[in-house]
Amino acid sequence: MTSDTPALDFVNRRTVAQILLGFAVAGIVLALLVDFVGTADVRARLETADLGWVALGCLSTALCLTAWGKAWQLVLEVAGIEERFSRLVVTYYAATFANYVTPLGQAGGEPFIAYVLSRDTEASYQDSLASVVTADLLNLFPFVTFAGVGFAALLYQASLPEAIEPLAGGLVVLSVGVPLVAAIGWRFRDRLREAIVRLSAPVARRTPLFTLDGLRERLHETEAAFERIARDRRALATALTYSYVGWVFFALPLYAAAMAVGESIPLLLVFFIVPASTLAGLVPSPGGSGAVEAALGLLVVTLTPVDPVGATAIAILYRVASYVFALVLGGAAALYVIKRN
Known part of the structure; x- marks a missing residue:
C-alpha cells in the first residue's frame, strides 16, 4: 500500500462480496425470527412505534460514538499524536463503519481501525494500533461494571433464568478472560x-516483501507505543471516564426502543442485556446482524414481562438506532474521509 492510497482502500471485490453475503444471511435469519414470532404482529407493533423515542435512541448512539472518539483522542495524545477532535471524531465514525460492515469485525477489528486512523492522521500504524487496543481495553471496564451491576440485580431479585445461563457465563468469561490474557501477554x-516471529517464519521464507527483522522492528515499535501510553495514568483515567459515558449512551437506545413500543425495561436490566447481547456480535456476520437481534429478543422475553412480539419489535428498533444509524453516520463519514484524502 502506497502513501497516497485512500484511507479506506482495504475494500476490494472479495471483501464487498463477503459483506453482502453476510448481510444476506443475517437478513434471512432475521426474517425467520420475525416469521416465527408473527410477521403481521411484529409489523403492527413497528408501525405504531413512537418515532420520537427512536430518534432519541439514534441521538444516544451518536453521543456514544462521540464519547468513545474523545477517549481515542486522549489515548492518542498520550502517544504523542496531536489531532483536532473535530477531525478525529469523523475518522472514528469512518473506522466504526469499517468495523461494523466487516464480517468478524466485532471480534477483531482493531487492525482495520488502526489502519484507517494511521491513513487519516499523522500517527504511525504502531501508535494507532496501540491506541486502539488501549481504548478497547478501557472500554472493558464499563462493560464489566454495567454487566456486573445488572447481573447482581438479577441475582438479588430472583434466580437466574436457565435460558440465559450460557450468555451470563460467557459474559463472565469474557469480562475476566480478556483482561487476564492481556495482562499475561504484557508480562x-x-x-x-x-x-x-517464529510463527511468521514460514511466510517470510515465501515472500521477499516480508522479513523477520522488519517484523521484530514493528513489534518493538508497538511495544514502545504501549509503554508511552501506560506512563500517563491521569490521561488514561480521563479517557476511562469517557468510556463509561460512551457505554451509558450505548445502552440507552434499548430503553428508548422499549418506550417506543409502549413497553418499559428497568435500566438495571438494560445494563445487563446490552453487554450480554454483544456476545452474539462475535458471529461471522456484519456487526453480528441476525444473531444480536435473536439474543436481544431472547433476553427481553426471559427477563421481562414483555411478550415475544414486543421483544422482537424492541430488538429491531434497538438495532435500527444502535447499528443501522451508526452505519449511516459512519458511511457518510467514510465518504468524507475518502474525499479529504
Missing part, C-alpha cells in the same frame, strides 16, 4: 514477541 511480552 511475558518478550516471549510472545519471539513466538510471533
Whole structure:
C-alpha cells in the first residue's frame, strides 16, 4: 500500500462480496425470527412505534460514538499524536463503519481501525494500533461494571433464568478472560514477541516483501507505543471516564426502543442485556446482524414481562438506532474521509 492510497482502500471485490453475503444471511435469519414470532404482529407493533423515542435512541448512539472518539483522542495524545477532535471524531465514525460492515469485525477489528486512523492522521500504524487496543481495553471496564451491576440485580431479585445461563457465563468469561490474557501477554511480552516471529517464519521464507527483522522492528515499535501510553495514568483515567459515558449512551437506545413500543425495561436490566447481547456480535456476520437481534429478543422475553412480539419489535428498533444509524453516520463519514484524502 502506497502513501497516497485512500484511507479506506482495504475494500476490494472479495471483501464487498463477503459483506453482502453476510448481510444476506443475517437478513434471512432475521426474517425467520420475525416469521416465527408473527410477521403481521411484529409489523403492527413497528408501525405504531413512537418515532420520537427512536430518534432519541439514534441521538444516544451518536453521543456514544462521540464519547468513545474523545477517549481515542486522549489515548492518542498520550502517544504523542496531536489531532483536532473535530477531525478525529469523523475518522472514528469512518473506522466504526469499517468495523461494523466487516464480517468478524466485532471480534477483531482493531487492525482495520488502526489502519484507517494511521491513513487519516499523522500517527504511525504502531501508535494507532496501540491506541486502539488501549481504548478497547478501557472500554472493558464499563462493560464489566454495567454487566456486573445488572447481573447482581438479577441475582438479588430472583434466580437466574436457565435460558440465559450460557450468555451470563460467557459474559463472565469474557469480562475476566480478556483482561487476564492481556495482562499475561504484557508480562511475558518478550516471549510472545519471539513466538510471533517464529510463527511468521514460514511466510517470510515465501515472500521477499516480508522479513523477520522488519517484523521484530514493528513489534518493538508497538511495544514502545504501549509503554508511552501506560506512563500517563491521569490521561488514561480521563479517557476511562469517557468510556463509561460512551457505554451509558450505548445502552440507552434499548430503553428508548422499549418506550417506543409502549413497553418499559428497568435500566438495571438494560445494563445487563446490552453487554450480554454483544456476545452474539462475535458471529461471522456484519456487526453480528441476525444473531444480536435473536439474543436481544431472547433476553427481553426471559427477563421481562414483555411478550415475544414486543421483544422482537424492541430488538429491531434497538438495532435500527444502535447499528443501522451508526452505519449511516459512519458511511457518510467514510465518504468524507475518502474525499479529504
